[in-house]
Structures are given as C-alpha cells and as structure tokens.
Amino acid sequence: MKYSIQTLNKISKAGTDRFCDAYTISDDAKDPDAILVRSASLHDTSFGDNLKAIARAGAGVNNIPLDRCSEAGICVFNTPGANANAVKELVLTGLLISSRKIPEAMAWAATLKDGETSVAKQVEKGKSQFAGPEIKGKTLGIIGLGAIGALVANAAVALGMKVVGTDPFLSVGAALRLDPSVTVVKTQDDVFAAADYLTIHVPFNKDTEGMINAAAIAKMKDGVRVLNYARGELVNDEDMIAALESGKVAYYCTDFPNAKTCNAKHIIATPHLGASTPESEDNCASMAADELMAYLEQGDIRNSVNLPNAQLQAVYTKVCVIHRNVPAMISALTSVIGEAGANIENMTNASKKDYAYTILDIDGVTDGMIEALTAIDGVLRVRVIEK
Numbered sequence: 414m415k416y417s418i419q420t421l422n423k424i425s426k427a428g429t430d431r432f433c434d435a436y437t438i439s440d441d442a443k444d445p446d447a448i449l450v451r452s453a454s455l456h457d458t459s460f461g462d463n464l465k466a467i468a469r470a471g472a473g474v475n476n477i478p479l480d481r482c483s484e485a486g487i488c489v490f491n492t493p494g495a496n497a498n499a500v501k502e503l504v505l506t507g508l509l510i511s512s513r514k515i516p517e518a519m520a521w522a523a524t525l526k527d528g529e530t531s532v533a534k535q536v537e538k539g540k541s542q543f544a545g546p547e548i549k550g551k552t553l554g555i556i557g558l559g560a561i562g563a564l565v566a567n568a569a570v571a572l573g574m575k576v577v578g579t580d581p582f583l584s585v586g587a588a589l590r591l592d593p594s595v596t597v598v599k600t601q602d603d604v605f606a607a608a609d610y611l612t613i614h615v616p617f618n619k620d621t622e623g624m625i626n627a628a629a630i631a632k633m634k635d636g637v638r639v640l641n642y643a644r645g646e647l648v649n650d651e652d653m654i655a656a657l658e659s660g661k662v663a664y665y666c667t668d669f670p671n672a673k674t675c676n677a678k679h680i681i682a683t684p685h686l687g688a689s690t691p692e693s694e695d696n697c698a699s700m701a702a703d704e705l706m707a708y709l710e711q712g713d714i715r716n717s718v719n720l721p722n723a724q725l726q727a728v729y730t731k732v733c734v735i736h737r738n739v740p741a742m743i744s745a746l747t748s749v750i751g752e753a754g755a756n757i758e759n760m761t762n763a764s765k766k767d768y769a770y771t772i773l774d775i776d777g778v779t780d781g782m783i784e785a786l787t788a789i790d791g792v793l794r795v796r797v798i799e800k
C-alpha cells in the first residue's frame with residue numbers, strides 16, 4: 414500500500430524522514446491520504462474523498478475546519494506539548510524585555526553617534542529614561558495552565574516571581590506538573606486583579622475570542638504588561654491600543670502583529686516566532702509523522718483533537734469505523750457483522766463529544782459487509798486495514 418502525504422508549510426526533515434518508502438511526500442500531492450500542516454489555513458480548502466487525516470505539527474488547530482473534518486470522517490491530530498518549551502522561552506524573553514524597556518533602549522542606542530559628547534557619555538546621561546522594574550517578587554498572572562502555561566508558571570517561579578493562574582479545565586496531570594507555589598484561582602478576574610504581568614495560553618475558539626477586551630483590561634492593575642503568545646484574536650485590538658495610549662497597559666507583547674497593532678505605541682511584536690526553533694520544529698514534525706503513520710497503517714489514534722484515542726492489536730482484518738456518538742451504534746455494527754457470518758475477534762470503542770470510533774478485528778470481512786456498515790445511519794466512514 415502506497416500513501417501520499419501533502420505537506421503545507423515548511424515541515425522539518427526530522428519529521429518527513431520518518432516516513433518509509435511506502436510514502437510519497439510532496440507539497441503538491443493530488444488527492445492525498447493525509448495532510449501535514451503548520452499554520453496554513455485550511456478553512457477554504459476542499460478535501461478529496463481519499464483524505465483520511467490531517468496532522469497539525471504544532472498545538473493550535475484554529476486553522477483547521479474541525480467540524481467539517483469530523484463530518485467527513487477525517488481524523489485531525491496535533492502534537493501536544495511538542496513546541497511548549499520554545500514558546501515558554503519566548504514568553505520569558507517578552508517578560509524581561511518589556512519590563513526593562515529593552516526594545517526602546519536598543520533603538521535609542523542604535524541612533525547614537527560620537528559628536529560634541531562621546532557615545533559613552535550620551536549613554537550614561539540618557540540611560541535613566543529606560544529604567545524598568547525587576548520581575549523578581551512581582552506577580553505573573555497566567556490564563557491557561559496547559560502545556561505552555563505550566564512551563565511558563567514553573568519558570569517564573571524559578572525566577573522569583575509569584576504566580577497566579579486559572580484554567581477551567583485543569584486536568585489532574587496538568588495540576589501535578591505545576592510548582593506547588595503556583596496559586597490556582599477560580600476566575601480570570603482573580604488573575605486580572607493580581608497580575609503585574611499577564612500572559613495568556615489558551616486556544617483561540619468562539620469562547621476565547623476577544624477575551625482580553627476593555628472590560629477585562631479595566632479589572633487589571635495600572636501599568637500591567639500583557640503578553641500574548643497564543644493567538645491575535647484573543648485580544649481586542651482597539652481596546653488594547655486604547656489601553657496602551659492611556660498607559661493602563663504599559664506594554665503589549667504579541668506574537669501576532671497585524672495592520673492595526675504592528676506600529677502602535679508600546680507594542681513589542683514578533684512575527685509568530687513562538688515555535689520557530691529547530692528543536693520544536695523537529696519535535697512537532699516527528700510526532701505528527703508518527704501519528705499519521707499509526708493511523709494510516711494501523712487505524713490507531715493518538716492525540717486527535719476531533720476523535721477519541723483508540724488502539725487495537727489485530728490478528729485478522731481491522732475494520733475502523735468513525736461514527737456518531739449516539740445510542741445503538743455498536744449493536745448496529747455488530748448485527749451487520751454477525752449477519753454476514755463473520756466473527757469479531759476483538760474490538761474497541763471510544764467516544765469524544767459528538768463522535769465515536771470503533772476498531773473491529775474481524776475474521777471473514779467481505780465487500781458486502783463493508784457496504785452494509787457504510788450504509789448504517791450515523792456511520793461517517795469505514796476503513797479496512799488488511800493485516
């Protein structure tokens with residue numbers, strides 16, 4: 414069996430090298446089995462019938478039409494945590510350079526020339542305008558304590574900061590990864606009130622869009638520094654620019670500049686560099702490649718964002734069914750197989766929100782059986798994987 418992978422964006426060789434000879438990898442593949450992507454938007458892309466999976470080499474999946482993929486039985490993966498350290502390091506950079514006014518100080522230093530007064534003398538005379546506070550002893554507020562938020566929290570503690578964070582979906586595992594001195598509070602408002610520095614690490618979706626707006630900013634301390642290495646859409650640009658103009662927000666660090674914000678006062682903008690390190694590019698691409706191979710070759714799912722995790726060791730033929738998470742689906746599937754006179758040697762089923770996935774190990778698969786499974790109301794896709 415040959416598989417075709419279409420790469421969008423530049424994908425690290427560490428990832429593409431993992432695919433064996435059974436795969437062709439190209440950026441202009443026609444009707445691929447899978448797509449490997451970073452931040453390219455797929456919202457206006459139409460998907461061929463052959464497309465089985467999309468792997469996002471990275472964390473955020475807001476560039477992928479998840480509902481459309483689920484309905485078409487396309488499994489979408491991401492690579493949890495694989496670029497978290499890279500983002501953490503850029504957040505720490507933003508924290509320090511916004512505190513110490515480094516961008517303005519560097520820009521000013523670059524303008525100096527020896528004249529009546531030497532550069533060295535101008536430096537000593539002019540430096541006081543760039544004095545800025547230390548972060549030690551100050552409070553960092555964190556919205557979102559997932560892979561990145563937790564690393565940022567622990568690093569900030571190590572730098573002597575007090576850390577207050579919130580995450581309505583904080584898992585036990587994520588909580589255990591936090592340094593014990595991190596204070597987890599119930600609401601964003603508690604974080605806004607406490608933070609000298611505020612950093613957001615949540616996905617962009619309809620619940621988080623524009624979460625940092627005038628109302629939120631009003632609850633923050635005067636002179637707060639806000640860091641956004643998550644997504645531009647989480648912050649209301651007009652409200653942030655007004656807060657920077659008034660001085661309510663002292664600095665806004667963003668990895669997502671746009672036409673409105675890129676030249677605004679007291680903005681420290683980077684061009685979406687959070688994950689742009691060789692280490693994280695390798696990690697993400699390798700993890701994404703492994704996820705795709707396991708799914709295409711074995712039907713096994715690890716780290717899908719729209720379907721549940723599920724794996725099955727099979728002896729005979731694997732029949733992998735993506736279906737709606739509604740009553741009587743399993744009995745409908747097993748009836749068809751039983752009526753065809755075939756035996757189910759082993760099976761697994763799992764669900765995630767509205768969708769479910771069943772892997773069956775069947776002795777005696779026939780074309781008629783697969784047609785009948787595909788025709789069941791609520792079945793979105795059936796795939797046969799020969800041993």
Ligand SMILES: NC(=O)C1=CN([C@@H]2O[C@H](COP(=O)(O)OP(=O)(O)OC[C@H]3O[C@@H](n4cnc5c(N)ncnc54)[C@H](O)[C@@H]3O)[C@@H](O)[C@H]2O)C=CC1
Nearest residue numbers: 472473557558559560561580582614615616642643687688
């Ligand atoms: N600048 C860059 O290059 C990068 C940006 N990102 C962005 O950072 C985001 C977070 O990445 P990870 O930490 O790896 O993801 P993650 O999934 O490990 O963590 C996200 C956390 O946000 C929490 N959350 C969701 N809604 C929330 C809300 N309303 N309030 C508080 N917490 C909420 C979740 O429970 C989860 O713990 C990504 O979705 C992506 O948008 C990620 C990697 C690189």
Ligand SMILES: O=C(O)C(=O)COP(=O)(O)O
Nearest residue numbers: 451452471472473688689
């Ligand atoms: O992983 C994420 O969510 C990112 O934003 C990283 O994006 P990139 O892969 O650098 O285009």
